[in-house]
Amino acid sequence: MYFVTKGLVILIGSAAVSLGINLFLTPYQILDGGVVGIALILHYIYRLKIGLMIIIISIPIFVISWYKYRAYFYNSIHGLFAYSLSIDLLKSVRNLIHVDALYSAIFGGILMGFGVGLMLRFQTSTGGTDLIAQFLSDKTGINVGILIFMIDSIVIVIGGLLLSSNTLLLSIITILVAGITTSIMTSRV
Secondary structure, X not given: OHHHHHHHHHHHHHHHHHHHHHHHHHHHOOOOOHHHHHHHHHHHXXXXXXXXXXXXXXXXXXXXXXXXXXXXXXXXHHHHHHHHHXXXXXXXXXXXXXXXXXXXXXXXXXXXXXXXXXXXHOOOOOOHHHHHHHHHXXXXXXXXXXXXXXXXXXXXXXXXXXXXHHHHHHHHHHHHHHHHHHHHHHOOO
């Protein structure tokens, strides 16, 4: 039963992240942070597939985790593939909903934080910088949502400089909302 539950969590979390990206972030060139943010920057500039770029960028992180944190590797590899593939498979929903850019940043952050937080709560992740943040959280005791926020900030500042100030401002809102949502989802009540 545990594996069924974990499988459902990965599917629901991946769908939430994918919908957040496709419905709310990409229409306004809004960034998330970390590996997803880097993949979004590459998508906006070079039109590369987001999910595929996430997998490629994540390879060095997974190689390190294979040697140093094998349990994290096993708990994250399926999440990485599930959500990366679902991002590219669900790209057709990108123009289904049209809301103001500010609301798009908020709703996208909620969906992304929910998806990531749900997976982290069940000891799985999407890999990437979520995996790095999970390592650091285990070592330092700092909430994983706060660590993700710090890593994400670096990526969106770089993305804002490469794309636009509007991208930077909307992305700040997105990662704030995503970080808060992730923190709520991973808090032990």
